[in-house]
Amino acid sequence: MRAVLTVVGKDTVGILACISVACAKRNVNISDVSQTILQDLFCMIMMCDISRITVPFDRFVDEMSELGKEKGLSIHVMHEDIFNAMHTI
Amino acid sequence: MYNTRDILETITMIQDENLDIRTVTMGISLLSCIDSDIDVACKKVYDKIVTMASNLVPVCEQIEKELGIPIINKRIAVTPIAMLASACQTHKIVKFALTLEKAAAAVGVNYIGGYSALVQKGFAYGDYALIESIPEALSLTEHVCASVNIGSTKAGINMDAVAMMGKIIKKAAQATADKNCMGAAKIVVLCNAPEDNPFMAGAFHGVGEPDCVINVGVSGPGVVRAAIAKSEGLDITGIADLIKRTAFKITRMGQLVAREASKRLGVPFGIVDLSLAPTPAVGDSVAHILEEMGLEVCGACGTTAALAMLNDAVKKGGVMASSHVGGLSGAFIPVSEDAGMIAAAKCGALSIEKLEAMTAVCSVGLDMINIPGDTPDEVISAIIADEAAIGMVNSKTTAVRVIPAIGKKVGEELSFGGLFGSAPVMKVSTASPKKFIQRGGRIPAPLQSLKN
Numbered sequence: 001m002r003a004v005l006t007v008v009g010k011d012t013v014g015i016l017a018c019i020s021v022a023c024a025k026r027n028v029n030i031s032d033v034s035q036t037i038l039q040d041l042f043c044m045i046m047m048c049d050i051s052r053i054t055v056p057f058d059r060f061v062d063e064m065s066e067l068g069k070e071k072g073l074s075i076h077v078m079h080e081d082i083f084n085a086m087h088t089i
Numbered sequence: 090m091y092n093t094r095d096i097l098e099t100i101t102m103i104q105d106e107n108l109d110i111r112t113v114t115m116g117i118s119l120l121s122c123i124d125s126d127i128d129v130a131c132k133k134v135y136d137k138i139v140t141m142a143s144n145l146v147p148v149c150e151q152i153e154k155e156l157g158i159p160i161i162n163k164r165i166a167v168t169p170i171a172m173l174a175s176a177c178q179t180h181k182i183v184k185f186a187l188t189l190e191k192a193a194a195a196v197g198v199n200y201i202g203g204y205s206a207l208v209q210k211g212f213a214y215g216d217y218a219l220i221e222s223i224p225e226a227l228s229l230t231e232h233v234c235a236s237v238n239i240g241s242t243k244a245g246i247n248m249d250a251v252a253m254m255g256k257i258i259k260k261a262a263q264a265t266a267d268k269n270c271m272g273a274a275k276i277v278v279l280c281n282a283p284e285d286n287p288f289m290a291g292a293f294h295g296v297g298e299p300d301c302v303i304n305v306g307v308s309g310p311g312v313v314r315a316a317i318a319k320s321e322g323l324d325i326t327g328i329a330d331l332i333k334r335t336a337f338k339i340t341r342m343g344q345l346v347a348r349e350a351s352k353r354l355g356v357p358f359g360i361v362d363l364s365l366a367p368t369p370a371v372g373d374s375v376a377h378i379l380e381e382m383g384l385e386v387c388g389a390c391g392t393t394a395a396l397a398m399l400n401d402a403v404k405k406g407g408v409m410a411s412s413h414v415g416g417l418s419g420a421f422i423p424v425s426e427d428a429g430m431i432a433a434a435k436c437g438a439l440s441i442e443k444l445e446a447m448t449a450v451c452s453v454g455l456d457m458i459n460i461p462g463d464t465p466d467e468v469i470s471a472i473i474a475d476e477a478a479i480g481m482v483n484s485k486t487t488a489v490r491v492i493p494a495i496g497k498k499v500g501e502e503l504s505f506g507g508l509f510g511s512a513p514v515m516k517v518s519t520a521s522p523k524k525f526i527q528r529g530g531r532i533p534a535p536l537q538s539l540k541n
Contacts, residue, residue: 004091004096006096006097006100008097034093036093038097043093043097045091045093045096047091057154057155058151058154058155061154061155061157076100076104076157077157078099078100078156078157079155079156079157080091081156081345081349082099082156082157082158082342082345083091083095083096083099085341085342085344085345086095086099086338086341086342087091087092087095087099087338
């Protein structure tokens with residue numbers, strides 16, 4: 001089971017570290033990371049393995065969204081199925 | 090790894106462009122609940138609905154959270170209640186509506202449809218009593234929706250039923266005059282009603298359907314409008330292709346949700362309804378798509394052509410994205426539920442006559458239109474007859490959901506709140522069709538060959 005975690009916001013020091021720690025705490029393994037600067041915005045996409053996650057997935061979604069609010073970032077976690085459905089035939 | 094642009098596109102669609110699943114509707118057959126004693130029948134109906142749909146809302150909420158896509162409504166559609174009423178030795182049919190209301194509240198769904206009768210060729214025992222009870226049923230309930238199919242391409246139009254429905258709609262509005270005439274907003278008169286429609290108020294569970302089924306209605310006018318807005322300089326061919334691509338993506342989301350819901354509930358997947366269903370929210374309007382194509386305002390000359398293209402492109406794009414397509418499938422044009430339509434009606438650019446023309450090429454019909462409260466019953470019946478004739482001749486579903494705004498005149502506003510929105514009262518022709526409607530009888534089924 002994989003999820004896509006996206007982070008969009010103003011670039012600051014330590015974004016990657018902060019997200020990775022939050023994932024590690026919940027036993028979410030980050031399998032791939034790509035990051036770019038889009039129109040002055042920091043934009044990071046992480047593929048996460050959530051098969052051994054220690055909290056319910058919906059709580060993880062809420063907690064990451066909360067963390068984003070604290071840091072002034074927009075963080076979304078969505079199951080990979082939705083991207084598969086929409087962008088692959 | 091996915092393409093960054095694809096991922097951000099999906100998130101933008103959901104966050105900024107109001108992409109959502111409009112409804113997950115569970116169809117439940119109540120044929121097994123038929124009983125000659127109405128109290129026994131009602132108990133069976135309640136038990137069956139509560140058993141079958143107990144997990145519907147929690148499962149949808151779980152899917153919503155996991156996939157990150159909002160599911161706006163969870164609904165239930167049941168076998169037309171007239172079929173159950175036909176077995177009962179009583180005329181107090183309204184008990185069924187109260188039972189549906191109680192069951193809907195128990196399982197937490199937004200609406201329950203199926204307080205319906207199919208009378209396209211004539212009234213069976215039970216049909217008449219059910220139709221008569223609709224105004225009372227809708228005034229005593231909040232979640233129940235009623236529909237009556239009065240015509241079809243195969244059967245023609247039942248003009249006795251048409252005459253009756255004019256009166257019923259008026260009575261339903263009068264009975265709920267203190268609640269913004271909401272009764273009339275929850276009743277729809279159909280021609281060629283589909284048996285697997287997940288959208289209210291016309292949803293019911295047809296007799297050809299399995300015992301229980303999951304149907305999904307998608308939405309996303311905002312996404313289509315945004316796609317057109319971002320693409321400068323396309324000709325109409327280009328726009329049609331763009332709409333097809335967008336509709337494909339929207340529908341894939343619907344198919345995914347339908348498959349998941351079906352799997353988790355252990356209920357077969359029925360269909361995905363390929364629809365563009367607007368809401369009164371800014372950026373969620375079908376009228377704005379037409380305006381984005383280049384019309385100054387919805388209702389201008391060219392609106393019917395633009396809508397025809399949009400409706401066709403949505404279907405073409407969606408068909409490949411889902412394994413089973415059905416329901417109403419197409420673009421909806423409800424006036425009070427669409428910010429662009431409301432604005433067009435307010436500024437006088439959109440008339441009922443133009444809307445009628447538009448219904449010949451869109452998915453349903455005259456939908457959520459406020460008319461003066463003193464509109465005679467026979468005029469409402471004649472509106473229904475006109476709309477049904479368009480559906481009958483063109484082998485498509487058409488419907489009428491007009492709300493006589495009791496105590497209000499043309500130009501005054503009637504507001505329903507929530508997804509129902511608000512709209513000005515529109516002008517209706519006052520020339521009398523009384524004699525035509527009073528004749529009764531049936532319009533024979535149209536010829537479907539010799540089309541030259």
